[in-house]
Amino acid sequence: MLPHIVFLFSLLLSTSHAAVQDFCVADLKGSDGPAGYPCKTPATVTSDDFVFAGLSAPGNITNIIGAAVTPAFVGQFPGVNGLGLSAARLDIGPGGVIPLHTHPGANELLIVTQGHITAGFISSASTVYIKTLKKGELMVFPQGLLHFQVAAGKTKAIGFAIFSSASPGLQILDFALFASNFSTPLITKTTFLDPALVKKLKGVLGGSG
Template structure:
């Protein structure tokens, strides 16, 4: 028994002085790799690296979708590096819409702070799950599934999405189809849309082909 106690005490003594890496604040001057940015030297880390104020102000929503998304990803908020976490601010003017899109690298949790937002996603079984969310309500969007948000009524809306990755990724369906060089014949063939509609939408969103 005495030997067991001595062994445990020696083990605790050897591990208590081991270095634990609590965080890895991104050195944005380094290369962005699939595993993240390199760490800033600990001596150069300050409290400001763990605080981000960029979501405090409303964004300009004067655009085709009457909405704006302000990111707080690792490129804006270096303290997120390696934590598998990020956020954004979602400003919606009256009737504003975030078109169908997907985040291939993260789940999303939407927190509504102002107004009413019709939000929903489409499952891989082609079932639509949607709900009008009010202040204080949340909705989750599973990773990789198409989803959307629309401001309901004549009021502006505000929400904060939180992601399960510092690099959630983004692909907007309408932009992929109509703001790219995906040719009109191929879009027509793969979506069954009328060529005239495809060309019209490409004209609106700036696509070619």
């Protein structure tokens, strides 16, 4: 009886081991779908696929928002494909802001590593949660909710965000309204903003319509 049990256990162990797929490094030449990118063949995977150095350098904050977001999503970091996480670096200059935006596909965890960041989000019940964070403090932003980050104080702030998806998605509210071809009459109708203001903001952000 014992030899049979040992045989069955060995068979089960070998079968389970064969069914395990440790990782699925993205083949970025393929198309991205709901399940992520297709996997590179194991023979072409190297240690470099699991390392990303792109967040070590500061982003360029000489722009209209005075801030930069450097992503380490699957498109930049193929090793996170299928793992349910990714990251980004936030560089926010004095007076800079990451405008109201949403990540449709992920929760976000922000940790401040330099300076102070005032951050917040708006719940589905239109309740606003805001906190000024200092170095070492964290804040979470639930999936799909509008949120923002602003430098608090007169010095540059840096933070790192971790997302619960390799492709969290991003939609910035101001850009969706004023950097698109969403028509001025419809924006006015749906937001109650003055048409002159809408046209001014479209002129600043490059929108049309």
